[in-house]
Amino acid sequence: MTTLPLAGIRVLDLSTVLAAPVTATFLGDFGAEVVKVEEPGRGDFTRGTTPGARSAYWAQEARNKKSVTLDLRTERGQRLVRDLIPRFDVVVTNYRPPTLRAWGLDPDRLSELAPDTVLVYVTGYGLTGPYSDRGSFDRIASAFAGLTYVTGDDDRDPVRSGYSTIDYMAAYLGAFAVVTALYHRDTAGGGGQIVDLALYEAGFRASEDALAAYATTGKVRERAGNRNPQIVPASDFTTGDGRRVSVHAGTDALFRRLSRLMGRPELADSEEYATRAGRARHADALYALIGEWAAKYTADDLSKLLNEADIPSSPLMSIADIAADPHYRERGTLVHVHDAEFGDLPMPAPLPRLSRTPGSVRSTGPALGEHNAEVYRGVLGLSEEQLAALEADGVI
DSSP states (O other): OOOOTTTTOEEEEEOOSSHHHHHHHHHHHTTOEEEEEEOTTTOOGGGOSSTTOOOHHHHHHTTTEEEEEOOTTSHHHHHHHHHHGGGOSEEEEOOOHHHHHHTTOSHHHHHHHOTTSEEEEEESSOSSSTTTTOOOOHHHHHHHHTTTTTSSOTTSOOOOOSSOHHHHHHHHHHHHHHHHHHHHHHHHOOOOOEEEEEHHHHHHTTSTTHHHHHHHHOOOOOOOTTOBTTBSSEEEEEOTTSOEEEEEOOSHHHHHHHHHHTTOGGGGGSTTTSSHHHHHHTHHHHHHHHHHHHTTSOHHHHHHHHHHTTOOEEEOOOHHHHHHOHHHHHHTSEEEEEETTTEEEEEEOOSSOOSSSOOOOOOOOOOTTTTHHHHHHHTTOOOHHHHHHHHHTTOO
């Protein structure tokens, strides 16, 4: 078996819900040894509503991790975690700054305690700035980043994404920051450093040219439903079987192909639609024409026609569609993993795909405290008696 690229890197996951622990999951997918710290008796939020249980979500997002229990609200628990931290290459946490200070896990203290450790702080608003002490979640970050404001139809209230998009975007940023900081540490002798990632920043970085456009023209990006006001046609259309198909033919070449496919080649040469600017000005009329044409086909037939004409398109896929789709299966975008509780469990594969050192799922989410003895005795050298005393006192 090929040695995974992050083999030998030890990660301490001191976080919960969702960007920070998924950062650790991504690192674990590529070989890092990840130890997750959980609250005794309850465990992580993604375990589900039953304390200490294992949900399918937990099986997926805690894959390739070891579980230890530790009550960070206690002084003994805080001392114990500070004993652990210098023995790890990476620490990932997402507690709010006031909590970090109260528990002795703030950046200044940990940098002094573990100067060679990469300390990743994924907080709602970052470690600095007037809002730094505030809490946040994906929904709040989406609102603050401006994503919710521009999402939805212009005649209705804004809506958030159907998934926790910012959490996962932030997790990829967090994992990128870790490997960048480790590279600097291990090739330039730079030591550890602090990664300060605000949850909203992942969403803000995806705002295209909205800020530059506002700065230069004063124009505020508004909701446009499924349309992009600058790229026409690019939208979703209802087909004859009541499904929806997404179509992007916004370049001149793509629009010419679409016009031919519709049996209306003259559209691509008309005064209204020949240029990108013209199509944007006459979008409503053009979308009406395309919508009328699309309604003559089923979603599958329309998508087939469009793709055969080399026009990017896809039906709007539900998770049931994805589970049955041959491309997802044959490319390996989803993998099937055996779990002792859930049996054959499909989940997203480790991404991105590396040709020589691809990631792997070596285990699903562990039982609560499954690795207490392995970590506390193997890493810290505690005795059985010390371990039993900590457990009896509710520290672990």
